[in-house]
Amino acid sequence: MDVSIINIGDELLIGQVVNTNASTMARMLSEAGMAVRRTVVVGDVYQDIWNSVDEAMRSSDAVLVTGGLGPTKDDITKKLLCDYFHSELVESGVALENVRHIFESRGYEMTPVNRAQALVPACCEVLNNDLGTAPCMWFEREGKVLVSLPGVPFEMDWLMRNRVIPKLQETFHTDIIVHKNILVQGIGESFLSDLIEPWETALPENIKLAYLPVAGMVKLRLTGKTRNNQNILNNLNIQIAETVQGLYNLAGSYIVGEDCETLEELVHKTLTEHGLTLATAESCTGGNIARLLTAQAGSSAYFKGGIVAYSNEVKESALGVQHSTLEAHGAVSEETVREMAEGVRECLGADYAIATTGIAGPTGGTPEKPVGTVWVAVASVQGAETKLLQLGSTRRQQNIDRTTNQAFAMLIRMICQKP
């Protein structure tokens, strides 16, 4: 079965808001084994929405529409869906109860404008939106499905996960999908592809491989598909485990971990499981490492803190880097990064420490140390390991992101005692 996505909203067409809804929905559907055929963004224009809905209903099995459900006059989705499905607006008891409940729980009075949120086309089924007042509406016609969701990202996210995807799976009797992520670092995508070519060629037919490269690492995703049956599912899991073993035989030294989406998630999991603590000393990454860790709930269990040592004075005063080291080797040097990592580990009393120093760009390089020259260190009570990166790019954000992932991978390797 395949799905089309339509996101409605003028704000998406002037480019001031990045349309994350489309990618979030596509990822969820894809992970649930449903293919997305097309995604469309249109403004709050009746005829443009109509055309997109009509095309999508012709070409796909299911159509998911977000946006245009607010109580203001621009929002025309409900009116259009009434016309499209030859229905009329009626007040839904379920939806009204939900609006009333949400207003009560926030301590507000429900106004007539709010009450109008409970009006839905008579022919739809309302899927309850626990997080907001806009209804989620499910329509069926001639074996095809259209679902209208609110455009607010966290409401859409919750509804997709808890209402829409389970009901699509049930309606279309979709296969069960099993995913396995393997995080690979220290080898470029094309070299990795050459290295694992024999294994990839020999993959079982029901297991697909995707390369998902991000900032200095590659996420390999295996996707296995099976009918909805417990025995077959167990067999699939065994088959995937064997397949992963084959990958380790070829590329084990580049594999940092499994079953996480990102390296910061893997760091979070590794430190939490081992009961270890971490401190950071960042120069060229400027706080990016700290904020990726602290963006995860529960990070206070292991993250002691970090120092963003942008100036040399701060490297000396807050991290205890020797003045003579900075004089002799410069801020971007193996000696400095080592003292930064050891200094912050000691100063903040952590088991492990990460340090970065480099020239992120776009300018600031010299012939000896061009833009993209970065030193990374990881320190434990047993001492520090350092690594020189030559990123060969003047793009600042890319250099920050690649340095960050390199530091995370080095930390995980040190903790897990991988080579």
Place this chain on the structure above:
Amino acid sequence: MDVSIINIGDELLIGQVVNTNASTMARMLSEAGMAVRRTVVVGDVYQDIWNSVDEAMRSSDAVLVTGGLGPTKDDITKKLLCDYFHSELVESGVALENVRHIFESRGYEMTPVNRAQALVPACCEVLNNDLGTAPCMWFEREGKVLVSLPGVPFEMDWLMRNRVIPKLQETFHTDIIVHKNILVQGIGESFLSDLIEPWETALPENIKLAYLPVAGMVKLRLTGKTRNNQNILNNLNIQIAETVQGLYNLAGSYIVGEDCETLEELVHKTLTEHGLTLATAESCTGGNIARLLTAQAGSSAYFKGGIVAYSNEVKESALGVQHSTLEAHGAVSEETVREMAEGVRECLGADYAIATTGIAGPTGGTPEKPVGTVWVAVASVQGAETKLLQLGSTRRQQNIDRTTNQAFAMLIRMICQKP
């Protein structure tokens, strides 16, 4: 005139990559006064691409297509465009020279696969892509335009700015557009809308207003339009300046600044212009403030460094917060945030300092201090100002973002001595 955007790529349909190209292109076009009617994402499927191109060519004046230009077999855009425009692939001298030049400058040998990048439909005009080997192709038919661009974001970005938008403006004789951004903070969108309603109603007909709310602030954007004529443009600029003055009369106390896209950009500009330095002490924002500042090239001129003081020990040892303060008032308190700001300012030797401490969520609240309780401080040599935020949300990232913008606004107000 209006434009449709088509982004081609299977990777966009599985949601592993957020389609930033669509929003970047939409923003650039919108800022240049061209309306985007629709954006579509399709996979590397000939018929799906054909249908999207054909629909777009019927409904819009110009169609911009990204992706599908690599040398691999999945990439079918060029073949399809040959068919669509009844043309055939020929080697373009201009494109070949560009490919050769790029390989030479990187010190690589050009292979036959690379040379194939110079093949283009005979009927198109090649717009030189200074940053990559994939050509940018311009097609015209019956007064309409189709442009095919590479999907690599930084190449697309450069080509849009330097080649495509100027040529679209010339071809369609578009109006000149003048934008004016005003950054407003400390008032919600709906209250702001009520406050400035008389001003908004009286706006001149050729000046449009957009509300662009982001994490605790609202960006107001005025857009003025005029024919391409220097005298008229001068008049428009005077008219916009007068309009902005009217806004100050009503909402001046909420206006933080002008002519920037974000508050971090305004902080960057303000500190640079005033020759002042900054240090940060972050607890609940976890490094987000530091990384937003350091993501901007040139931030080392004013940013001394920051301390991410996640644990109480670090608040004491690195920032000099009194043990008795933490004991008596807790980490999330006015007293603590004040000592954090003053401590980091002194310790890192900066003119100004920002500090944050709070409960970002989703859990960790108490009845007295629920999730979303945050204290922010800004310190100068004259002392510190503090502010309590009650964010009323358990969404971690949102709370981090809103705290960050609150801190930036307080800093700018203190430096510029606004109330």
